[in-house]
Amino acid sequence: MRKNILLAxxxxxxxxxxxxAQEEEKKEYPSPNAIVDAAPxxxxxxxxxxxxxxxxxxPDAEGNKRRVIIQLMPEPFxxxxxxxxxxxxxxxxxxxxSINRVQDNYVVQWGDAGYDNPESGETEQKALPEGLEVVPExxxxxxxxxxxxxxxxxxxxxxxxxxxxxxxxxxxxxPIGSATDGGDWPIHCYGAVGVGRNYSPDTGTGAELYTVxxxxxxxxxxxxxxxxxxxxxxxxxxxxxxxxxxxxFYADASKRIPITSIRMGDELEQLPQPAxxxxxxxxxxxxxxADARANRRDPFFIKPAGGADIxxxxxxxxxxxxx
Amino acid sequence: MRKNILLAxxxxxxxxxxxxAQEEEKKEYPSPNAIVDAAPxxxxxxxxxxxxxxxxxxPDAEGNKRRVIIQLMPEPFxxxxxxxxxxxxxxxxxxxxSINRVQDNYVVQWGDAGYDNPESGETEQKALPEGLEVVPExxxxxxxxxxxxxxxxxxxxxxxxxxxxxxxxxxxxxPIGSATDGGDWPIHCYGAVGVGRNYSPDTGTGAELYTVxxxxxxxxxxxxxxxxxxxxxxxxxxxxxxxxxxxxFYADASKRIPITSIRMGDELEQLPQPAxxxxxxxxxxxxxxADARANRRDPFFIKPAGGADIxxxxxxxxxxxxx
Numbered sequence: 001m002r003k004n005i006l007l008a009x010x011x012x013x014x015x016x017x018x019x020x021a022q023e024e025e026k027k028e029y030p031s032p033n034a035i036v037d038a039a040p041x042x043x044x045x046x047x048x049x050x051x052x053x054x055x056x057x058x059p060d061a062e063g064n065k066r067r068v069i070i071q072l073m074p075e076p077f078x079x080x081x082x083x084x085x086x087x088x089x090x091x092x093x094x095x096x097x098s099i100n101r102v103q104d105n106y107v108v109q110w111g112d113a114g115y116d117n118p119e120s121g122e123t124e125q126k127a128l129p130e131g132l133e134v135v136p137e138x139x140x141x142x143x144x145x146x147x148x149x150x151x152x153x154x155x156x157x158x159x160x161x162x163x164x165x166x167x168x169x170x171x172x173x174x175p176i177g178s179a180t181d182g183g184d185w186p187i188h189c190y191g192a193v194g195v196g197r198n199y200s201p202d203t204g205t206g207a208e209l210y211t212v213x214x215x216x217x218x219x220x221x222x223x224x225x226x227x228x229x230x231x232x233x234x235x236x237x238x239x240x241x242x243x244x245x246x247x248x249f250y251a252d253a254s255k256r257i258p259i260t261s262i263r264m265g266d267e268l269e270q271l272p273q274p275a276x277x278x279x280x281x282x283x284x285x286x287x288x289x290a291d292a293r294a295n296r297r298d299p300f301f302i303k304p305a306g307g308a309d310i311x312x313x314x315x316x317x318x319x320x321x322x323x
Numbered sequence: 324m325r326k327n328i329l330l331a332x333x334x335x336x337x338x339x340x341x342x343x344a345q346e347e348e349k350k351e352y353p354s355p356n357a358i359v360d361a362a363p364x365x366x367x368x369x370x371x372x373x374x375x376x377x378x379x380x381x382p383d384a385e386g387n388k389r390r391v392i393i394q395l396m397p398e399p400f401x402x403x404x405x406x407x408x409x410x411x412x413x414x415x416x417x418x419x420x421s422i423n424r425v426q427d428n429y430v431v432q433w434g435d436a437g438y439d440n441p442e443s444g445e446t447e448q449k450a451l452p453e454g455l456e457v458v459p460e461x462x463x464x465x466x467x468x469x470x471x472x473x474x475x476x477x478x479x480x481x482x483x484x485x486x487x488x489x490x491x492x493x494x495x496x497x498p499i500g501s502a503t504d505g506g507d508w509p510i511h512c513y514g515a516v517g518v519g520r521n522y523s524p525d526t527g528t529g530a531e532l533y534t535v536x537x538x539x540x541x542x543x544x545x546x547x548x549x550x551x552x553x554x555x556x557x558x559x560x561x562x563x564x565x566x567x568x569x570x571x572f573y574a575d576a577s578k579r580i581p582i583t584s585i586r587m588g589d590e591l592e593q594l595p596q597p598a599x600x601x602x603x604x605x606x607x608x609x610x611x612x613a614d615a616r617a618n619r620r621d622p623f624f625i626k627p628a629g630g631a632d633i634x635x636x637x638x639x640x641x642x643x644x645x646x
Contacts, residue, residue, distance in 0.1 A: 190428050218628055218631070
């Protein structure tokens, strides 16, 4: 039987001096959070406000504001869809659209649910802004069949998670899969944001988006574009009532949650701009954090697992005071 | 670097006759759900009402009933805690307790939050019923150090998910981990129900329970007792507002959700008893379902993943008409 490999522990990465068994026993094992809290300021990297997508929902039943902040992926991933998303935000396309689907242990989806025109009997959709790209399927994982060009990252420093058709690792703050036969792709973890689409060869424009609210649906990797991740406010989506229609769509249109606006972080009407930073995934602090996630030895734990799925090592992101 | 193995595809299991490449191409690939729907009645196994724990919450803001149904684990797993849980239900211990913690992408926890006595200034807890067992830690994974006895299942028919300290597989309808050095344990997947505890050597009584509402926290395996899984109504827990206190506890006690009652499925005041069945994990239909989860080839998909985390192959459970 063929076997795929997952999850080599990254303890081997740690540049620790050899210690005796006795010293090892005496050593204190901080929790993953404590390691992150102790990371030096130089290990944190700023996230540009121009790479944030800020979604405001209508206030909840108690009048509380609901803001969800999405970090878009850096190059070279999914950039065709991300250019479309920037155009859609600039055109205020999503203002007045809604959250339409909440499927337990799977996804929350938003976009234009359409308007049922009583005169024509048709469902009408908003016009998309001009100039959106039709993104080719090869951009899911970076293998361009026409050019024989491949997005090749294959970071060789450490392989965290060898799985399925290749392996996985962190690249510039993101969980990334890599195929043995070439190509790299963003991984669907909890909070990942992807582009809804119809059947192939449609790849979606970016007007219809979803986020993961359950166990990582890794079968979607290389089949749908991942364009970002939620870095604040996911609870405003994950705690919504589940839809009772097929696939978790709200069968009753009145249950949809109105989206007031979606804007780029540097184009908000109200200041300050949101300011965040992430823990450099090439830092020693991140390696220690990832090892601690895979091998919990802080006081509550008895038996370290010896490994962790890459989606159980969320990249630490924190809010910082705006300038 | 040591590597742990995860996720051999189980395609090799399928007792399919060899087919030519041409025939293979013509073959239709049903979705995982279609495979489950087509499974013969003989592949479904009844779940006894006496193995169900039925939790009723206070109605929601719109007056809708909220019932959550938990299937308890079969022998030989976690039986000490499960005996306690049966006693707690019989004593109506949980009636008037509450959901106290909702931590995003992690757990929902319930039990006795205690009563702040204004006279004494102390937090008072309900008395536990007499005769609860103190369950030893070895029952987390079945290795009894005093007796050198081991729960050994090590199902050899097919290894689905070799990971961490051993491998994982389905046994009698449940995802189970197995260590290379002996011992077996239930795996924390989405919807798994476990026993809250304090620091070791405390193992919890079963009075404080939680369920997983995010990516499988496999680092909890072998460290906490898994006693069951939610088979209906998890949305009444997963869609609750997230707690704003430490670890997702409700800082404001008024946010707690009252538990009206928890009863065994065969001790409900109102009939009919809940009746469910699960797809036999030793059946050919289950093997085909698991393979389809690992290798999606139904029309939406382009590139099959080639593998799946065991927690991304939820065991199909369905409600059946009561007698």
